[in-house]
Amino acid sequence: MPSKSEYSRLLNRTIEALLPLxxxxxxxxxxxxxxxxxGVNPFQAYGTLFQGAFGNVSGFxxxxxxxxxxxLVGLGVTIAFRGGVINIGGExxxxxxxxxxxxxxxxxxxxxxxxxxxxxxxxxxxxxAVWGGVPGVLKARLGVNEILSTVMMNAIALQLSNYLLRGPxxxxxxxxxxxxxxxxxxxxxxAWLSRLMPRTLLHSGAILAVVMAVxxxxxxxxxxxxxxxxAVGLNPDAARYAGIPVQFYQALSLILGGAFxxxxxxxxxxxxHHRMMEGLxxxxxxxxxxxxxxxxxxxxGAIPASVLFGxxxxxxxxxxxxxxxxxxxxxxxxxxxVLFVVSSEIWARRRARRRETRG
Amino acid sequence: xxxxFTLPVLLGIIYSGIRLATPYxxxxxxxxxxxxxxxxxxxxxxxxxxxxxxxxxxxxxTGNLFLGLxxxxxAGLLMGLLMSVVSVTxxxxxxxxxxxxxxxxxxxxxxxxxVTLGGVESIRGFQPIRIPLLGQIPYLGDIFFNHNxxxxxxxxxxxxxxxxxxKTTFGLKVRAVGQNPQAADTLGVNIVLIRYTTVCLGGILAxxxxxxxxxxxxxxxxxxxxxxxxxxxxxLVYFGGWRPWxxxxxxxxxxxxxxxxxxxxxxxxxxxxxIAVMMPYILTIVALTLSGRRARQPQALTKPFERGEN
Numbered sequence: 208m209p210s211k212s213e214y215s216r217l218l219n220r221t222i223e224a225l226l227p228l229x230x231x232x233x234x235x236x237x238x239x240x241x242x243x244x245x246g247v248n249p250f251q252a253y254g255t256l257f258q259g260a261f262g263n264v265s266g267f268x269x270x271x272x273x274x275x276x277x278x279l280v281g282l283g284v285t286i287a288f289r290g291g292v293i294n295i296g297g298e299x300x301x302x303x304x305x306x307x308x309x310x311x312x313x314x315x316x317x318x319x320x321x322x323x324x325x326x327x328x329x330x331x332x333x334x335x336a337v338w339g340g341v342p343g344v345l346k347a348r349l350g351v352n353e354i355l356s357t358v359m360m361n362a363i364a365l366q367l368s369n370y371l372l373r374g375p376x377x378x379x380x381x382x383x384x385x386x387x388x389x390x391x392x393x394x395x396x397x398a399w400l401s402r403l404m405p406r407t408l409l410h411s412g413a414i415l416a417v418v419m420a421v422x423x424x425x426x427x428x429x430x431x432x433x434x435x436x437x438a439v440g441l442n443p444d445a446a447r448y449a450g451i452p453v454q455f456y457q458a459l460s461l462i463l464g465g466a467f468x469x470x471x472x473x474x475x476x477x478x479x480h481h482r483m484m485e486g487l488x489x490x491x492x493x494x495x496x497x498x499x500x501x502x503x504x505x506x507x508g509a510i511p512a513s514v515l516f517g518x519x520x521x522x523x524x525x526x527x528x529x530x531x532x533x534x535x536x537x538x539x540x541x542x543x544x545v546l547f548v549v550s551s552e553i554w555a556r557r558r559a560r561r562r563e564t565r566g
Numbered sequence: 567x568x569x570x571f572t573l574p575v576l577l578g579i580i581y582s583g584i585r586l587a588t589p590y591x592x593x594x595x596x597x598x599x600x601x602x603x604x605x606x607x608x609x610x611x612x613x614x615x616x617x618x619x620x621x622x623x624x625x626x627x628t629g630n631l632f633l634g635l636x637x638x639x640x641a642g643l644l645m646g647l648l649m650s651v652v653s654v655t656x657x658x659x660x661x662x663x664x665x666x667x668x669x670x671x672x673x674x675x676x677x678x679x680x681v682t683l684g685g686v687e688s689i690r691g692f693q694p695i696r697i698p699l700l701g702q703i704p705y706l707g708d709i710f711f712n713h714n715x716x717x718x719x720x721x722x723x724x725x726x727x728x729x730x731x732x733k734t735t736f737g738l739k740v741r742a743v744g745q746n747p748q749a750a751d752t753l754g755v756n757i758v759l760i761r762y763t764t765v766c767l768g769g770i771l772a773x774x775x776x777x778x779x780x781x782x783x784x785x786x787x788x789x790x791x792x793x794x795x796x797x798x799x800x801x802l803v804y805f806g807g808w809r810p811w812x813x814x815x816x817x818x819x820x821x822x823x824x825x826x827x828x829x830x831x832x833x834x835x836x837x838x839x840x841i842a843v844m845m846p847y848i849l850t851i852v853a854l855t856l857s858g859r860r861a862r863q864p865q866a867l868t869k870p871f872e873r874g875e876n
Contacts, residue, residue, distance in 0.1 A: 245681055293661040341851075351854045352804060354608065354661050358797040359854075362847040370840035496665055533680040535789075538673025542612070545666030546648075549658035556657070 223555050227503060230547035231515070234540045241539065242532055252530045259525030260518030266525070267518075268407040272479060274517030276301065276471040278416040280495025281502060281509040282423045283339075283467030288504050289427060290460025291440035296342060296357030297468040298492025299364030300335040304469025305476045306368055307334035309391045309483040310376060312398035320397035327398045328415075328473045335469015336462045338364065343461030347454035353461060361492065372485060390484035400478035410478035416513075419467070423506040436460050468492065490538075494520070497541045500548045516541070579829055581709050583822035584717065588783065589614070589775040589792075590817040591720040593799035594806070595727045596771025598813055601803055602731060603764040604744040604866035605653055608664020610772045611796025612671020613645040617776025619675040622689065622787040623682060631692055631781055635716075638777035639770045645671060646769015650762045657870030668796070676789045683787070691785040692716055716778045723771075727810040740764055744864035747871040757871050772796065798850060805853045807862045816853065823849055 239249035260270050280297040287294035308331035312323060342356035372389040381388050400410040427433035438446040439456040447453050471491065476483050498516050502508030519541075523534035593610050600607045620641035625634025645667065652663045692714035701711040731737040742750040743760045751757055779795075780787045798820065806812030827842040 241677075295661075295665060345851070345855060349855050351851075355797065355801045355804065355854060356851055358794065359801070359847045359851045362794055363844050366840045366844040366847075370838050373840070374838060493665065493669060496662075497669070500662065533677045535673045535676035535680065538669050539677060540673070542666045542668070542670025542673055545669060546652050546658075546663055549663045549666065550652050550656040552658065553656050 219558060223558060226551040226554060227501065227548045230501065230544045230551065231540075233547055234543035237543055238536055238540050241536065245532060247530050247532050252526050252532050255529040256519070256522035256526040258522075260522030264404075265407060266521060268404060268409040270514060270518035270521045271413050272408045272410070272517070273520050274513040275410075275413045275416045275478070276475055276491040277495050277498045277517055278420060278509055278513035279471035279474060280468045280491050281499035281513055282416075282419055282506055283335075283464035283471075284496050284499035285502070285504050285506055285509060286423065286427070286436065286467070287460045287464035288499065289440045290436040290457055291443060292343075292346065292457050292461050292464075293354050294339065294342075294357055294461055294464040294468075295354055295496070296339055296360045296465065296492070297471075297495050298488050298490070299357070299361035300338045300465040300468035301472035301475070301488050301492055302364040302368045303338045304331035304335040304472030305483050305487055306371060306376070306472075307331055307469070308398075308473035308476050309394060312394045312477070313392055316395035316397070318397065323395070323397045324400070324477070327394075327477060328470060331473025332466040332470040335472065336466035338469065339465015340458070340462040343458035343465075346461065347458035353457075357461075368483075369485070372483060376483065378482070388484075391482045393482050394476060398477055399481055400474065408479055410474075412474035412478035415474065417510060419470075420506045420510050423467075427506065432456075432459075468495070471495070494541055497545055500545060575829065577705060577709055579822065579825045582828070583818060583825040584709070584721075585713065585783065585821075586824055587814075587817045587821035588717050588720045588778045589795055590799050590802060590820065591723065591814060592771045592775035592778060593796055594802040594813045594817055595720075595723050595810055596768035596775070597800055597803045598727065598806070598808060598810060599731070599740065599764040600761075600768040601867055602744045602808055602864055603740045603761050604747060604864055604869060604871070605649075605761055605765050606660040606664070606800075606868045607646075607649050607653070607667075607765055607768055608661055608797075608800060609645065609649050609667025609671065610664075610768070610775075610799050611792050611794060612668035612675075613642050613649075613769055613772035614671075614776035614779070614792045614796045615675040615790065616641045616645055616671045617773030618780040618791060619679055619776075619787055620773070621777030622780040623678070625689060625781055626683070626687070634781055635774065635777050638773040638781075640773070642769040642771065642773020642776070643766055644769070645773070646766040647762075649769065650765040653870070654758055654761045654765065657872065660868045660870075672790060675787075679787055679789060686786055686788060688786040689781065691780075692782040714782045716774075716782045719774075720778070721814075724810045724814045731810065736763075741864075743871075744866050747866050747869075751871070751873060761871075772799075775799070798846075801850050801854060804863075805850070805857050807857065808864060809862075819853075820846055820849065 242249040242252045259266050261267050283297060284294055308327045311330040312327040315323060338360055342353045342360060345351035345356055346353045372391060376391045378390055378392045400412045403409045403411060427437060435451050436456050438451055439453050443453045475487055480487060494516055498512040499509055502512035519537050523537040526532055527534040593614060597607060597610055617638035621634040621638030624637035625631050649667055652658045653660050694712050694714050697711040701707040739755050739760050742755060743757050747757050779791060802813050802816040805816040824846050827845050830837055830842050831839045
């Protein structure tokens with residue numbers, strides 16, 4: 208017979224595991240109050256939202272399409288956070304990755320598909336890595352706060368993109384037509400990710416993202432480098448005593464984080480739009496952070512989390528059309544989810560501390 | 567190139583630099599208080615948006631700019647309170663909770679804007695007031711003493727904040743809590759109260775910073791109209807070495823570069839405008855790099871306080 212204290216310990220542990228998961232329902236309830244205050248029936252609004260996101264094939268595939276960049280950005284965020292650095296630069300890294308993928312594949316369009324497609328995605332990841340590497344090196348070498356530098360790199364990437372898409376990289380057809388829409392030429396077909404279902408946007412990038420999630424899991428938990436990144440994140444002082452070059456691994460986790468966000472950008476142009484355009488990033492850099500946190504900073508946990516938030520983004524558009532509730536509601540919910548998840552960690556920490564003192 | 571730097575142009579750049587510094591000053595001075603007490607509030611941008619919206623909406627509906635300003639301050643206070651609960655009481659990771667607060671503020675201000683106002687409308691905001699006598703000084707009068715009320719307020723805030731931080735008991739407590747909370751706690755300083763106060767004060771000032779955009783600088787509200795200004799404000803606190811005068815120097819430098827950049831665009835000089843817009847951000851990174859290895863950083867910054875730890 209388990210004793211009373213064992214029961215309570217079990218109960219505590221269950222609560223601890225479930226608390227972060229409660230973030231979404233609680234956020235939805237607060238959202239419902241908000242919807243009600245707008246004079247709309249919350250059940251009807253959420254009904255259209257979830258019906259739109261998961262209720263039929265077209266909605267569900269669209270949710271998966273949105274989940275793909277979320278997952279890739281989320282993986283990058285996961286690596287960075289596990290390494291104890293906060294990467295808020297996903298947005299900029301994604302933009303730079305998308306720009307580089309576009310420029311590269313158009314420049315080398317005569318290459319055969321089997322070389323061009325992987326190289327295009329690789330170039331996207333590398334450029335994202337460079338964009339994340341600048342804050343990484345600045346942090347490692349000069350102690351520059353990476354939160355602030357990644358935010359600045361976002362702004363710089365956005366302006367770079369505006370400049371390139373209105374100037375050097377603009378679609379020649381846009382100039383001919385005189386419409387001047389800020390978008391690039393189409394990527395050569397050889398650089399397109401294949402579509403998985405007819406009449407949907409679902410593309411093989413979704414599979415790539417899931418494979419990446421598994422690889423990141425293996426990397427973080429089954430390799431020495433991954434182990435060191437986690438050690439640095441858990442306790443930098445202890446890691447330093449153990450002879451791990453802390454700064455190097457902090458920079459590395461920002462570089463790797465950038466690589467995944469850059470890859471997300473490459474996958475977006477190559478899988479969905481087939482060209483770089485203004486607004487392509489669509490806030491994925493930030494919602495990817497939410498997906499990573501809600502996935503408990505576990506690469507595999509990020510998979511269902513991205514599908515959930517991808518669905519919310521898709522459903523929000525339908526909800527807006529059907530009920531006049533602005534889709535900005537989802538941004539409110541994302542913010543609340545982050546606040547709840549980070550707040551709920553206090554119970555886990557308290558318990559860990561009690562365990563420590565008990566000996 | 568010679569044409570760029572005529573006297574009227576220089577005066578114009580200085581004038582708009584001072585004007586543009588306003589929102590950064592309010593937000594960054596508020597953030598200075600929070601950080602000096604050990605709390606990194608990264609949600610400034612979201613708070614500014616809520617302040618900008620609330621200020622605009624209230625001013626629009628009541629026709630009274632001061633009521634709008636008060637509304638912005640209250641919205642900022644509530645956001646600051648939320649941040650305090652999360653980061654002080656619940657001891658959440660401050661960088662990440664700031665991101666949460668930003669998303670929340672961005673989403674809520676956009677949602678309320680779409681529901682209550684819908685389209686873009688502009689308002690007759692705070693008008694420049696020429697200060698008697700001082701305003702008559704040639705050149706200097708135009709540059710320094712012909713601004714709207716919020717600009718004067720922002721620059722008066724700097725010596726005031728400096729005084730409060732360095733010359734009052736409250737300021738001493740704030741600095742102690744940010745430097746060595748354990749010691750402050752032993753001496754009977756209420757750490758939770760101090761941090762709530764500074765974060766809420768930061769919230770109020772960030773709300774006013776938002777209103778200074780929607781009621782004085784741009785005179786309208788738009789979705790995500792701050793576009794990251796709150797993050798710059800946080801960076802300015804680092805750059806200014808956590809001291810109000812330093813923060814003011816940073817805000818002015820940043821705004822002068824911005825004003826110069828705008829001028830270059832207007833004159834159609836041969837720099838692509840998007841590249842010019844980049845300059846302030848690159849400058850911020852350079853400034854962060856130069857401001858060195860956290861020499862003056864409050865020791866307890868980003869560290870939640872729990873009695874009996876360490």
